[in-house]
Amino acid sequence: MSTASETFAAVSALVRRETGMIYDPGKEYLVEARLKPLADKAGCSFEDYVQRIMTDPIERRRAMDALTINETSWFRDHAPYQAFTDTMLPALLKARSATRHLRIWSAAASSGQEAYSIAMLLDQHLPPGWTSEIVATDISSTMLDRVRAGRYSQVEMNRGLPATLLVRYFTRVHNEWEIAQHLRDMVTVRAQNLAAPFLGLGTFDVVLLRNVLIYFDKETRHDILRRMLPMVAPEGYLLIGSSETTLDLPPVLAAAWQREQIGRVQVHRVASALAERPVVPAISLTGA
Ligand SMILES: C[S@@+](CC[C@H](N)C(=O)[O-])C[C@H]1O[C@@H](n2cnc3c(N)ncnc32)[C@H](O)[C@@H]1O
Structure with missing residues (x-):
């Protein structure tokens, strides 16, 4: 050997x-x-x-x-969730007033704390009559099973979950904590390798692509960020991790992603010229 x-x-x-x-x-x-x-x-x-x-x-x-490295916590880094509640959500409530529906993608969901942190915020801040869907994806089937189960150990609960939210949304089951059924119902779980094409996912108002780009080389990171462009709906937001950057993007990609500062958080939005461009189907259906 x-x-x-x-x-x-x-x-x-x-x-x-x-x-x-x-x-x-x-x-x-x-x-x-x-x-x-x-x-x-x-x-x-x-x-x-x-x-x-x-x-x-x-x-x-x-x-x-x-x-896979599955490190995660509730409301990780805090500031992105504050920006979601204070700025992104109010802007999206205006932008989507016709459909009254929001779609959020937790694109490297790990055991689900990110998706369920957003679910708790939507549960508290989404006005009556609105609906939402949170899609949680990961490459690890073990992690996806954990998101589905929605059960966490005491050690995991101690990582960033305010006591008020524990009381409000969790029930003790043996030596674990189980998240409320109505929050689990808000989350759709699906396998998705970020290095593979994004098929059949639709577009999203907010994409959380946090603390996963660091594990890839530059070429893969750029390829993911290129394929992520059509996944973010016009007026939507992409959030990457606080230690991740888009400063090294090639010029065309850098121009396509507009950086915007919300408090301490930098978010990415699809440049308006691109967002207004009609979607071109990959295959011509006319046969011409
Ligand atoms: C460090 S966790 C980040 C979890 C969460 N986004 C956060 O910020 O707390 C990284 C996750 O990315 C997943 N991952 C790694 N490579 C991936 C890939 N190619 N496609 C999809 N997920 C991947 C891992 O399984 C892991 O659950």
């Missing part, structure tokens, strides 16, 4: 191909810590397990899932 560095290079190339995530040299310990339990379960050595995921698609999916 190969040396440790060859094994790591093979895993790193596979992860990059499958998910767009970058595992640079120096992360060997992390890869082994995440995959060793799966190798043990499969009854083989770490090196043999790496060989196996090259050819076994089911085990490969499991391994990719185990290699």
Whole structure:
């Protein structure tokens, strides 16, 4: 079998191909810590397990899932949620007064705290007669199952959830906390690899693409931000993480995304010239 560095290079190339995530040299310990339990379960050595995921698609999916970093919390960074309530939501209530419907996408949802933080705000601030849909997507099926379950440990609850909201929206079930059914009903859960085409998702008034771009290389980040343009509805907003930037975008993409400051938060909006452009179908249906 190969040396440790060859094994790591093979895993790193596979992860990059499958998910767009970058595992640079120096992360060997992390890869082994995440995959060793799966190798043990499969009854083989770490090196043999790496060989196996090259050819076994089911085990490969499991391994990719185990290699995702799912760090998250309620109302993470606080300021984006304040900006949502104070500025984005009032503007969208005006912009969507004809349809009275809002669509929000939590595009790297992890265990769901981001989607459910928005659900709690909509529950409190959306006027009567309005409807909303929050679409929570992730590449990890384990995380998607967690969003569906809507159950959290005490440690997770302690990360950013105000006590008033715990009392209002959660019920204790054994040693976990379960979020209210009416909030779960607001969230649609779906698998979506950000490195793959966005199909059948529709457009969104707010896209939360937070704390996930950092795991990709520049090329993948730019490609995602290019494909994200038609996903944000006119007058809609894109939010990226506080440690993420669009300052290195190539000129055409930089011109397409307009940066706007709301308090301490920088949001992105589709430049008006692009937003007004009619959508051109990819395939001509006329046969001409
Ligand atoms: C650090 S969490 C961020 C969660 C949340 N957005 C937040 O800001 O708290 C990153 C999430 O991105 C997901 N992820 C990683 N690569 C992905 C990809 N290629 N497509 C979709 N999701 C991906 C991971 O599974 C993980 O749940």
